Amino acid sequence: MNIEQHITTATIAAVKHLYDQEIPENQVSLQDTRAEFEGQITIVVFPVVRFSKKSPEVTATELGEYLVAHIEEITAFNVVKGFLNLTVADSYWLNLFNQKLLSPDFGAVPANGKKVMVEYSSPNTNKPLHLGHVRNNLLGYSVAELLKASGHEVYKVNLVNDRGIHICKSMLAWQKWGNGETPESSLLKGDHLVGKYYVIFDKEYKKEIEALKAEGQTEEDAKKNAPLIKEAQKMLLDWENGDEAVMSLWKTMNGWVYDGFAVTYKTMGVDFDKYYYESNTYLLGKGTVEEGLEKGVFFKKPDGSxxxxxxxxxxxxKLVLRADGTSVYITQDLGTAQMKHDDFQMDDSLYVVGNEQDYxxxxxxxxxxxxxxxxxxxLHHLSYGMVDLPSGKMKSREGTVVDADDLMAEMVETAKQKTEALGKVNDFSEEEKENLYQNIGLGALKYFLLKVEPKKRLLFDPAESIDFQGNTGPFIQYTHARIKSLLGKAGYDPVKGGAKNIVLTGTEREMIMLLAKYPAELIAAAKVYSPASLANYLYEVAKLFNKFYHEVPPIVKEEDEELKHHRLNISAVTAGILKSGMRILGITVPERM
RNA sequence: GCAUCCAUAGCUCAGCUGGAUAGAGCAACGGUUUUCUAAACCGUAGGUCAUAGGUUCGAAUCCUAUUGGGUGUACCA
Incomplete structure (x- = not known):
């Protein structure tokens, strides 16, 4: 039993003993004692006052006396207004550290038997990924990892939007103006090549609209009558009818896009257990519509819709099937939801999709x-806010997008410059250096995007580069690397186990309390699907460690072997948590940097 | 119009199921290296928690209204 549970139980007993009242467990409110007061754990006594019928101060004092007398680990108390601050013996914290935190399986949450699917990424195959997709991918990946780490069995899936009018636009433009250009001939990444034709289509289409407007058509009519859009619609029909030439072009161009995506995914470090393709699922859902009609959940209008x-x-x-019997977006989603459930029989299913689809x-x-x-x-929609630029929304057709590949490359380049300027890794091989720049650059980017609560919109200023100092990925990576270096220099031997007879410093006690919260933090963050919560926790850990590191005399030179070993233990546990926590965020922490 | 989300320091963000004097980072200013990695640490300054009510012993947190902003409201996806 941990001390918090112990205190809660004893408080209930105290209220029974002192006031002959039954206080419900949820009325016993514990919190960490604020730094300016003596003690580690605080009972908020206001709720107890209702049962004691005495003033908060008197209640707190009586309660404090009872707890000191009945709980061995509690050595002292003080009362400040309605707050009862309890001092827990160092032996308890040291024991907690030695028994629990030092155990090799600390931080491993046991399996809870729940299966959950996380659908994320879900790109369109007509253009390359941009910053908005990056947020989606990092969020989806890390939520999935977070769920795994908190005991769930997780399936990551990607539902690729590989068909439809927007795909035909790229295909048509390539057919007309591509001159047989391929990724090989153009040296363009496949997804970028296809995206280029998507933009060309839009440009040419707009020209046609302008021309038609000049002839006196309304904007609305012009958009419908432009030859290009008609051709694209024709191409979509041909695709649906399995026209050989169109299918062949579709396969070729999608193939280019997939090759491109594979590179981007690899750099981002995301993966999937299964891919679904809309070209296979777009006809689903009609059975579900039938089912709904039979059950009287749906109704048919005279026109057949x-x-x-x-x-x-x-x-x-809400329309679920068109009058001509064809599907709309939600029809497919109904069918796809059923199919995913039939495939995996999961308990929970998460859709990582932007908040424009809340409705x-x-x-x-x-x-x-x-x-x-x-x-x-x-079923749960993990809705996240848009990524905005200082100029406003990103619009792929207007070229104001921050491209995912470009952005990641820039981050790596920045990491390289900053690292070289510090000159700490001159002995690294070229390969080690590249690897390090990759880790730091992407670490900065990932942490930047993940530390913000998903539902909040995110402002990204390309002119202002992402920080590498303070509350950032590199700060946490640095803390880890520094600990690793320390452990190496001090000849740390984990097998020696826990140290006894140690007097804890205040910061050490704080460290133990914070580190001990890791498993609970994982579970709490997973429960609300928030990597941001974990990210902020890891920052707290790193920050507190750095404080500890500066406060304490050089550990390497510590002559008291037991004290030295104890401090190395704290360092090692910190490094372990930083590493495993950052891994959940998709961030690699280097051994040296 | 209706629905929904957001609003905390100059900027970017934390703030757990309501609890003590609202916290970080960046930017600004001042300090720390003959000591384990200064991508670090310590300090100063910076706030009517959008506004107005309400519930409560107690509200940044819950409720209502208002203001400002985002998004959605297609037989598009």
Whole structure:
């Protein structure tokens, strides 16, 4: 039993003994004692006052006396207004450290038997990935890793949007103006090459619209009548009919994109257990619509279109099948949700998708619930905010996007410059150096994007480079590298186990308390699907360690062997947590930097 | 219009199921290296927690309204 549980139980007993009242456990409110007061754990006594019928000060004092008398580890108390500050014996903290934190499986949360799917990335195959996708990918990856680390069995899946009118636009433009250009001939990455034609399409399309407007058509008509868009629509129909030439072009160009994506994914360090392709799933969902009609959840309008009325739930009427019997977006998603569940039988399913689709997922989940899918309650939309530039939104057609590949390359380059300026790794081989720059540059980027709460929008200023100091990825990486260097120089031997007979410094005690929270932090962060929460915790750990490191005389030179070993133990546990926590964020911590 | 999210220091962000004098980083200013990596540490300065009510012993946190901003509201995806 840990000390917090012990205190809670004893407080309940104390209230019974002192005031003959039954206080519910949730009324016993514990918190860490603020640094300016004596003690480590504080009971907020206001809730207890209701049972004691005495003033907060008197209640706190009586409670304090009882706890000191009944709990061996509590050696003293003080009362400040309505707060009862308890001093826990160093022997308890040292024991906690030696028994729990030093154990090799510390931080490993046991499996909880729950299966969860995380769908993320889900790119379109008509253009390369940009900064917005980067946030999606890092978030999806790290949430999946976080869920794994907190005991879930996790499947990462990627639902690729590989068909549709936007894909045809790139294909058509390439056919018309590409002159047979390939990634090999142009030396362009496949996804960038295809994206180039997507932009060309848009440019030519706009020209046609302008021309038609000059002939007197309205903007709306012009958009519909432009020959290019008609051709693209024709191409989409041909694709749906399996036209050989179109299919062949589609496969070729998508192949280029996949080659390009594979490189980007590899650099980002994300992976998937399974890919779904919309070209295989876009016809799904019609069965679900039938099912809904039979169950009376959906209704048919005279023109044959199928709807669901969600006005009673504060939403609107929603179309689920067109009058001509073809699918809309939500039709596919209904079918795909069913298929994913049939494939994996997971308990929970996460969709990592931007907040512009909040309404869509609300509707989707509600429909599945109304259809009586028992698994619908396990569906969750992990909604995240847009990444904005100082100039506003990124628009791929207007060329104001921050390209993922470019950005990552720039980050690595910046890492290189900063590292070279410090001149600490001149003895590294070229390969080691490249590896290090990669880790630091991407570490800075990933931490920058992940430390912000997912639902908040994120401002990225390309003119202002991402920091490498303070609350950043490199700061945490540096702390880790520094510890590793320390352990090496001091000849740290983990086998020696825990040190006894040590007097803890205040910061050491704080370290132990903070480090001990790691497993609870993992579970809490996973529960709210927030890598940001973990990121901030890791920052606290690194910051406190650095304080400790500066406060204490050089550990390497410490003559008291037991004290030296103890401080190395604290350092080693810190390094272990930083490493495993950062790995969950998708960030590699170097041994040296 | 309706729905929904956001609003905390000059800037970027923390702030757990309501709890003590609201915390970090960056930027600014001042200090720390004959000591284990100064990508570090210590200090100074910086706030009517958008506004107004309400609930409560206690509100940045919960409720209501208002203001400002984002997003959505297609037989697009």
């Amino acid at each position: 199928v709807w669901i009325d969600l006005t009673a739930d504060g939403l609107d009427q 869509h997922f609300k509707v989707l989940f509600l429909i599945l619930e109304k259809l009586g899918k028992t698994w619908a309650k396990g």
